[in-house]
Amino acid sequence: MKKIFIVILVVFSLFPLFAQENSDSYFLPDPEVNFSSHLYGETVMLYGYPTIGGGWDMGLQVDTVNISLFLRYDHIFRPLGSSTGKLFIAEEKFEEGLSFKVKIYELGRFNVNLGINTSWYQQYLMLSSNPGVYNLVHNGVMLRPECSIGWRAIGWWTLELGFFFQTPIYPLYEDYKGWGIFIKVV
């Protein structure tokens, strides 16, 4: 008797599998996922003077969200803010990190993006007493929120101009805090 009761219960519980669905999809459509890669140039105000640099990123564009890995480089014209070269004659900064950006507004060919990236930065300095050798001095975690405006020029090619604020968060290093602008051309 118990067995018959269980069989009837299992058969009735299978009925929803054959229910007719309405015309709306049960699952949302798959988002558009594209590979993305960009090249950009930038300048940052460090020690009160502009630097020159650039970067390259590679990642995924998932609908309006872009997640990328990036490499960044900056050449500091005045090492530690000095042009005398009596202590250090060259300074370079390298970064490797992860970027997260969202398109928050779009109107015609223009769009506005907000993003944040985090990276590991390395400061390389060249002593005047040891030319030809860069030594690793400060290094740590950098945080960089940014905002940009993009202009879809031809086809899918978008020119982007943005500004950011970078700050080393661990360990703290005041000299590498600064505002900067970047331009993304490819």
Add this chain to the structure above:
Amino acid sequence: MKSKYKIKRILFFVLFLLFLFSSCDEINGVMGLLPKFDSNLPNNISGTYVYFESEEAKDKGEYNSLLCFDSKEGTFTYTFSNEEGVKTERGKYKILYKTYKTTECNGNITFVFEDGREKDSSFYWYASALSGPEYLMLDDGRTYLYW
């Protein structure tokens, strides 16, 4: 038409190979021009430092002792004057930093003289980004000015 492009391609390839073989000799020269990257902290204590016994001696430029550090070779030269006259001692040195900033640092310096003697000394070094190294203080209580 086709043979014309074929000849051009062959010629380009031959020129490329010639360039490649001739540049092999130059590769060492090119690599020598590229800077090297070192993950160690810079050896700030490099150069010549002198000790003046008094302000008058300093004004005259008459130093009592001279310490010269060669950071590339890791060697030092210590020239000093005593009752016997002027003596010069040489050897190698090693630095162990306790704290490091780009313009000041302190730690321990080990002098290994040519006769095998070893001498440890704590040090404090100070510099300015604009004017360069300024002075070095050792255990002997002396402040050696950058010269």
